Amino acid sequence: MMIDEKTVKYKSKRFAVRIVNLYRFLCEEKKEYVLSKQLLRSGTSIGANAAESSYAISRKDFHSKLRIALKECAETLYWIELLYETGYLAKKEYESIWGDCEELLKMLNSATKTIARGSEEIQ
Numbered sequence: 601m602m603i604d605e606k607t608v609k610y611k612s613k614r615f616a617v618r619i620v621n622l623y624r625f626l627c628e629e630k631k632e633y634v635l636s637k638q639l640l641r642s643g644t645s646i647g648a649n650a651a652e653s654s655y656a657i658s659r660k661d662f663h664s665k666l667r668i669a670l671k672e673c674a675e676t677l678y679w680i681e682l683l684y685e686t687g688y689l690a691k692k693e694y695e696s697i698w699g700d701c702e703e704l705l706k707m708l709n710s711a712t713k714t715i716a717r718g719s720e721e722i723q
Contacts (some may be wrong), residue, residue, distance in 0.1 A: 608707050609654065612647035612669065615700050619643030619676075622697060630688050639679040645672040646704060663715045670708040677701050 604610060619640060626636035646669045653665035680701060684694035 608666075608669070608704065608711060609647070609650045611700075611704055611707065612650045615704055616644045616647040618697060618700065622693075626683070626688060632683075632688050635679060635683055635686070635688065639676065639683065642672045642675040642679060643701075645669070646676065646708075650708075659715070659718075663712060666708060666712050666715065670705065670712055673701060673705045673708055677705065 623640040626632045649669035656662035
């Protein structure tokens with residue numbers, strides 16, 4: 601089965617894998633447990649909500665799941681920035697993971713706006 605690497609579903613799962621690995625690094629190497637747990641929760645939730653949206657029972661439910669993913673993505677950016685600004689992430693690590701998260705945020709923002717416009721046209 602081919603998976604389109606340009607989809608939110610694919611990119612958010614790949615991002616979740618990076619987040620899990622970053623969480624391990626932060627716990628094992630940096631002995632940071634509080635902020636990293638928040639990052640793990642929000643960073644993996646993006647993909648979980650994107651996956652759940654595939655089985656939405658309505659257009660409204662689909663939009664809702666993607667909006668939740670968008671909000672989790674914004675929260676994840678916050679935790680990434682905080683980890684960088686407190687010295688837990690080096691600049692190179694920060695820029696890489698932040699860039700991936702920002703790309704997801706833009707994709708989700710675009711998708712939710714498109715869906716919202718489509719809903720307005722239906723009514």
